[in-house]
Amino acid sequence: MLKEKVFLNQFTFAEQQVFELALDGYSGREIQLVLSKxxxxxxxQRQNIIRKLGVFSMKESVKKFQHLEYESPRKLLQSR
Known part of the structure; x- marks a missing residue:
């Protein structure tokens, strides 16, 4: 749980909302409709998430989060 909090704290509240919906499998269009933005x-916001994580897509961002158990907390903090 701590790793997840450290990971998500690098995002603004709005980016966290977008990322959490992406984790649940929502597309960009669906996220737009759910959040009324x-x-x-x-x-x-999706581009900011991708940039902050140093990846090339939201799909890659989601994979990175799903594999947190393999990341050390120090590595997560250094990427901020």
Whole structure:
């Protein structure tokens, strides 16, 4: 649980909302509808998540979160 909190704390609240919906399998369009936000806003927040994690896609971001058990807390903190 601590690793998950450290991981998510690198995101703004809005980015956390987007990321959590992505974890649940929502598409960009579905996230836009659920959060009642403009397409450009969701796109920007998704790009921020991707940039902060140093990956190339939301799919890769989700995989990174799902494999937290293999990451050391120190490595997570260094990526911030």
């Amino acid at each position: 403009e397409e450009a806003t969701i796109k920007s």
